Amino acid sequence: MRIGELSARTATSRRLLRYYEEQGLLVSTRCPNGYRDYDESYVDRVLQIRGLLDAGLPTRIIKQILPCLDKPRSIHFPDATPEMIAALEHERDRMTDRVRCLTRNRDAIAEYLDAVLEHNRAEVQP
Template identity: 40%
Template structure:
């Protein structure tokens, strides 16, 4: 699919798609006329990138972590510095805290709905 369709399907602007490509996060194919050609796996990768960005992970860490999340070959190769590990751990901890908070909110809503159903005439 071309960039306009990829933008619509992913919910990410065409400008962001070009930026992700410039940053080396995605590599869309090219049609014979030079237009970008986005396959579903690239769209899936864009959605992961967007989710990580929305969760607060900086682009430079996403660039390092993304291959590991997608199970790419040789993704574990190379030495990982302590600062990078600390930043990823910090991100993971923030994500775990958000998940816990959302679980608590869901439980509170479930309790409210259960109570409301008991008192509904």
């Protein structure tokens, strides 16, 4: 698919997709007319990249862990320095804390919404 379609399907700007390619997170082939062509699997890949970036991971770490997200999994770790391992552990722990916080907030919103809906139902009934 061309960059415009990938952009539309992932709600990611073309400029950002080109940046991901510059960073080695995506690889396109070139059509004879010079247009970029992306594999269908890159829809999920871009969404994964965006999720990891939203979680606070830098592109250099994302580039290293992307192979772990593929199936079949092919894990490469030539640059797994102690610093990188520590950074990944820190990011994992930070994500775990964020998941806990999001879960707590989701549950609070659900509880509030249930109470509001119940209250509204009680007001409507005679």
